[in-house]
Amino acid sequence: MIIVIDAANRHLFEDILDDMYRLRARVFSDRLGWEVTIENGREIDRFDHLDPLYIVGLDVEGEVISCVRLLQTTGPHMLSDVFSAILDGEAPLRSSRIWESTRFCVDTARLSREGADTTVSRATCELMVATLETCRDAGISDIITVIDPVMNRVLKRSDNAPYDYVGTVKPMGKVSALAALLDCTDERIGRVRNFAALHDNVVLTDAAALELRPVTAQNGLKNREVTVLPGQTSSVALSPVIGLGHVPG
Amino acid sequence: MTELIDLSEVAGQAGKFDCFLEQVRDRFGFDHVAYLGSNPVAGTMHGYVTYPEEWKRHYTHQAYHLIDPTLRIAQRSIAPIDWSRIEQSDNFRLVFCAAREFGISDRGVTIPVRGPFGDTGMLSVTRDTDEHEWRAMIAHSIGDLQSIAVHMHDAVMNSDAFSNVLRRTPLSSREIEILQWTAAGKTQQDIADILNISHRTVEVHLRSAREKLFSLTTAQAIARAIAQHLIYPI
Known part of the structure; x- marks a missing residue:
């Protein structure tokens, strides 16, 4: 199942995000050999400090098995900066109707072990469906996503092939990376749902997610009493927005 | 719009x-x-x-x-x-x-x-x-x-x-190319065929170009692109 986490509810799910950063470290540093910064076994970059939108997959035990991160292309995002090599020096797309998805990954090790309750393919499709539906519901027409060739093949196999690519394939660590375009149409969502036989709602409510993760529920409740969203009690209205202020470019 | x-x-x-x-x-x-x-x-x-x-x-x-x-x-x-x-x-x-x-x-x-x-x-x-x-x-x-x-x-x-001045975002070669063909009167489907890309890729680049030129309409985006010498008037 999938949980959608952003600035409005992340105080409830800090430990899910913590597990997500660990999964990203295992995938992007250990497995793919990308030059990402790892601290205490967690992969966190400056875009994580910009309050992005996370889509996170959990298995029946409540363990994080997949994740992806979304940012608006009108503001700071990875293709405009970190991944600019993929675009061969060309300016990235900038549109109110396109979001960028990065750090798309699935815990293949956990899902390939004996007794896993779902498959890599199914977990990937669930994550994609939740991402496409979240984007569609937000009025987003297209996603530009930075992926490696393995993920590209997975997308193609799941009847979810990108309709085009931007820039060129560039070496990155042990593998390479490319930027693909996906539309968030009902047609595509239907195809992926059909491929993986996903007929029900894949996104959990906050309450259901807290139930699935007893630890999170405890932290969530504890946090609920003490956590105030940064800026909520600030006396300065609309200070240059939290997290964006110290980012060059 | x-x-x-x-x-x-x-x-x-x-x-x-x-x-x-x-x-x-x-x-x-x-x-x-x-x-x-x-x-x-x-x-x-x-x-x-x-x-x-x-x-x-x-x-x-x-x-x-x-x-x-x-x-x-x-x-x-x-x-x-x-x-x-x-x-x-x-x-x-x-x-x-x-x-x-x-x-x-x-x-x-x-x-x-x-x-x-x-x-x-x-x-x-x-x-x-x-x-x-x-x-x-x-x-x-x-x-x-x-x-x-x-x-x-x-x-x-x-x-x-x-x-x-600061917020002006550069257009990519592809965006400029698509604006130029649009200024020449080509439809999105024509442009897709000419450039051998999908219709949707044309649409996405055109939308991005419009927004980079701070325009709501393609007509206004073309006028601005000509004024900024990004494309040639035809």
């Missing part, structure tokens, strides 16, 4: 932002539309609303912008924030009970915009209606509202001369 003023066409015209918001309100049938933006480069804040004068005065006088939970949450969000999703805190009740007295509903959505230099904007729309109709209204308009939010935000930020 043709019914709306293209804000890039009417530089310097007083009242154009209020007028634009009124057009958005009437076109989609909302009760009210509001925009609030902050420009850290110029150190300014900008607010435009279609709310009644009395509510504007009350809101400002009570300094509700300091506690308004719709702004607090949306400012840090990527996705539009439906007000029903916001926790019913004391501040929420304080602001919305007062709003109710001025005939303003707590059914609304705020669309956050992030610009390239830490500038942020929020476009809010509200309508006093039942849940069912509200969902249908938003499902129908949310895509246009995203475009409108960014168009309004860009126009407001660019009213500062320094920001106007």
Whole structure:
């Protein structure tokens, strides 16, 4: 199942995000050999400090098995900066109707072990469906996503092939990376749902997610009493927005 | 989109932002539309609303912008924030009970915009209606509202001369190429065939080019691209 986490509810799910950063470290540093910064076994970059939108997959035990991160292309995002090599020096797309998805990954090790309750393919499709539906519901027409060739093949196999690519394939660590375009149409969502036989709602409510993760529920409740969203009690209205202020470019 | 003023066409015209918001309100049938933006480069804040004068005065006088939970949450969000999703805190009740007295509903959505230099904007729309109709209204308009939010935000930020220069985003070769073919009268399908790319790729690049040129319409984007010598007049 999938949980959608952003600035409005992340105080409830800090430990899910913590597990997500660990999964990203295992995938992007250990497995793919990308030059990402790892601290205490967690992969966190400056875009994580910009309050992005996370889509996170959990298995029946409540363990994080997949994740992806979304940012608006009108503001700071990875293709405009970190991944600019993929675009061969060309300016990235900038549109109110396109979001960028990065750090798309699935815990293949956990899902390939004996007794896993779902498959890599199914977990990937669930994550994609939740991402496409979240984007569609937000009025987003297209996603530009930075992926490696393995993920590209997975997308193609799941009847979810990108309709085009931007820039060129560039070496990155042990593998390479490319930027693909996906539309968030009902047609595509239907195809992926059909491929993986996903007929029900894949996104959990906050309450259901807290139930699935007893630890999170405890932290969530504890946090609920003490956590105030940064800026909520600030006396300065609309200070240059939290997290964006110290980012060059 | 043709019914709306293209804000890039009417530089310097007083009242154009209020007028634009009124057009958005009437076109989609909302009760009210509001925009609030902050420009850290110029150190300014900008607010435009279609709310009644009395509510504007009350809101400002009570300094509700300091506690308004719709702004607090949306400012840090990527996705539009439906007000029903916001926790019913004391501040929420304080602001919305007062709003109710001025005939303003707590059914609304705020669309956050992030610009390239830490500038942020929020476009809010509200309508006093039942849940069912509200969902249908938003499902129908949310895509246009995203475009409108960014168009309004860009126009407001660019009213500062320094920001106007700073915020110009370069176009890619592909965007320029597609604008040039459009100026030559080719349809999106023609261009897709000529460049051997998908129809949707043409559309996505054209939309991006329009927004980089701060235009709501392709015609205005072409006029601006010619003025900036990005493409040749044909």
